[in-house]
Amino acid sequence: MEFDFTATAALSALAYLVIGPFVGGLLAGVDRKITAKMQGRYGPPILQPFYDVRKLLEKEAVTVNKGQDFYVMSCLIFMIITGVLFFAGENLLLVIFTLTTATIFLVIAAYSSNSPYAQIGAERELLQIMSYEPMVLLMAVGLYMVNHSFYVKDIIHSEAFSLFPLGGIFVGYLFILTVKFRKSPFDLSMSHHAHQELVKGVTTEFSGRTLAALEVSHWYENVFLLGFLFLFFANGTWYMAVVGVVACLLAYFVEILIDNAYARMKWQFTLKSAWFMTITFGGVNLMLLYFFKMFGIL
Amino acid sequence: MSYVTKSPWIIHYDGSSCNGCDIEVLACLTPMYDAERFGIINTGNPKHADIFLVTGSVNEQNISVVKQIYEQMPEPKIVVAVGICATSGGIFRECYNVKGGVDTVIPVDVYVPGCAARPEAIIDGIVKGLDVLAEKHANMPKSSVSASDAAEEKVKDEDMAIEVRYYGKTAEELDEDIADERVSDAQSVKYYSSSDKDADDSGDKNNGKEEV
Numbered sequence A: 001m002e003f004d005f006t007a008t009a010a011l012s013a014l015a016y017l018v019i020g021p022f023v024g025g026l027l028a029g030v031d032r033k034i035t036a037k038m039q040g041r042y043g044p045p046i047l048q049p050f051y052d053v054r055k056l057l058e059k060e061a062v063t064v065n066k067g068q069d070f071y072v073m074s075c076l077i078f079m080i081i082t083g084v085l086f087f088a089g090e091n092l093l094l095v096i097f098t099l100t101t102a103t104i105f106l107v108i109a110a111y112s113s114n115s116p117y118a119q120i121g122a123e124r125e126l127l128q129i130m131s132y133e134p135m136v137l138l139m140a141v142g143l144y145m146v147n148h149s150f151y152v153k154d155i156i157h158s159e160a161f162s163l164f165p166l167g168g169i170f171v172g173y174l175f176i177l178t179v180k181f182r183k184s185p186f187d188l189s190m191s192h193h194a195h196q197e198l199v200k201g202v203t204t205e206f207s208g209r210t211l212a213a214l215e216v217s218h219w220y221e222n223v224f225l226l227g228f229l230f231l232f233f234a235n236g237t238w239y240m241a242v243v244g245v246v247a248c249l250l251a252y253f254v255e256i257l258i259d260n261a262y263a264r265m266k267w268q269f270t271l272k273s274a275w276f277m278t279i280t281f282g283g284v285n286l287m288l289l290y291f292f293k294m295f296g297i298l
Numbered sequence B: 001m002s003y004v005t006k007s008p009w010i011i012h013y014d015g016s017s018c019n020g021c022d023i024e025v026l027a028c029l030t031p032m033y034d035a036e037r038f039g040i041i042n043t044g045n046p047k048h049a050d051i052f053l054v055t056g057s058v059n060e061q062n063i064s065v066v067k068q069i070y071e072q073m074p075e076p077k078i079v080v081a082v083g084i085c086a087t088s089g090g091i092f093r094e095c096y097n098v099k100g101g102v103d104t105v106i107p108v109d110v111y112v113p114g115c116a117a118r119p120e121a122i123i124d125g126i127v128k129g130l131d132v133l134a135e136k137h138a139n140m141p142k143s144s145v146s147a148s149d150a151a152e153e154k155v156k157d158e159d160m161a162i163e164v165r166y167y168g169k170t171a172e173e174l175d176e177d178i179a180d181e182r183v184s185d186a187q188s189v190k191y192y193s194s195s196d197k198d199a200d201d202s203g204d205k206n207n208g209k210e211e212v
Helices: A009-037 A048-058 A067-086 A092-112 A116-145 A151-155 A167-180 A208-230 A239-263 A267-292 B021-026 B063-072 B085-086 B118-137 B144-165 B171-191 B194-211
Strands: B009-014 B051-055 B078-082 B098-100 B110-112
Touching: A009 A048, A009 A067, A009 A151, A009 A208, A048 A208, A067 A092, A067 A208, A067 B009, A067 B098, A092 A151, A092 A208, A116 A151, A116 A267, A167 A208, A167 A239, A208 A239, A208 B098, A239 A267, B009 B021, B009 B063, B021 B078, B021 B118, B051 B063, B051 B085, B051 B118, B078 B085, B078 B118, B085 B110, B110 B118
Parallel strands: B009 B051, B051 B078, B078 B110
Antiparallel strands: none
16 A cells, blocks of 8 residues: 655645644534524533533543553544544545544443443443444445545545435435434433433543543544545535535534434444444445446446 | 633532432523533533532431542542531431531532522532632642652551551561450450340340430
8 A cells, every 4th residue: 555645635634633623622612502502501612622621631630540541542543543544535444444443442441441331331332333334334335436446535536426326325424423423312332411321431430631532532533524424525626625514514413403302222223223224325325336337327 | 720610510419318409400400590601511420520519418328429429539629518408417417317418528618508509509609619629720739640649648658657656566566466356356255155145135126226
């Protein structure tokens, strides 16, 4: 694999590294504000997530064991690497597996604490990974079939407009985005809302600096996930880029709406529904794409 | 400026409250009062919390629970006692199972009296507590690592205190003394005949009845 690091690639990767957390934090702040408005409340300031993280950095560092910090930091670093590779225009499969690595580090961190809440959270996180991972992989395959490349830089500049031939996969991705954003009804392992049966799930045993690192990695992740959504709209023109960004924000709004409209479901439902969507929308989409290609329609 | 005052996360514990104050605490989160506009979040997890909100008096059963939640919270932290029962024991003060207000177990920073305490009073109490929180943050050791070191130092000091108390005797001698005591205790048990034991037990039962 060649790492063709052009100036544009380096710049966009650097932009993600520096601006990414600010965009992610701002999105989280807007999320809380919109959620409050939906519930008829005034809501916290837009910058509240930044206040929260700054406060967490000021708190005393309490860790159950020394390994835990290492795992959480690895989670953050791999999450950053995921986004950097993505925004540098590298291989989509590499990006997806780096993302999985980051998530797995979070699971290990939760397991390492020996707390029953964190451990059940970790188990649920694994089930969540199992729910959304097939769809993410199908998405990479679909984007390859339309754009003839796994490289993000080729997909971005490709003439092909991915949304129409990959409509089913797009719907499937929107579905698993609810799992990835940790929104109800699929916020099994950890939710940002208080009072749940698992205390705080995977994050129960994290505090202070460790929790801050996890929060920042979540911001990075959200920006990267929305970037993934952007791929469906990009065809190398500036007006489609604008449409793509608007679509990302719209998708984020829809996720907030779903979060407020649903109660949490059981993991069985999460797994079944995510795989159902993957097979019916993702699988059938790929099948049709294959036939169209075979008969030379596309 | 310290950011601890801009994002106070709360853990709420119901000591032996009648639920009146608990409902008022939850009322603070409703659209009517919306405590989240100050960044206040009800976390339900001591390791994430900055403010320990206790409603109701502390009873003999939950002394350890209150202490444990308090100890699990990372510094800086404050305790807000909500309602008259949490501040002094209230009407339950004389109960046989009630230890008293929260301050009989852990240090309390803000007292919010009332039966039940009104949501306005509770929010006011938390906001007052933020000043204490900022002060505690200012007095914290600079790096958080040194905070845990300080805790270790404290433990070492306590060990030293124990050594001073037994000054003049080595650890082995102390062990021997303790072993001797155990042997004599074991022997003293043997002196009881079975009838004596029965008499003792029944005596205990009578005493128990009288206390109730």
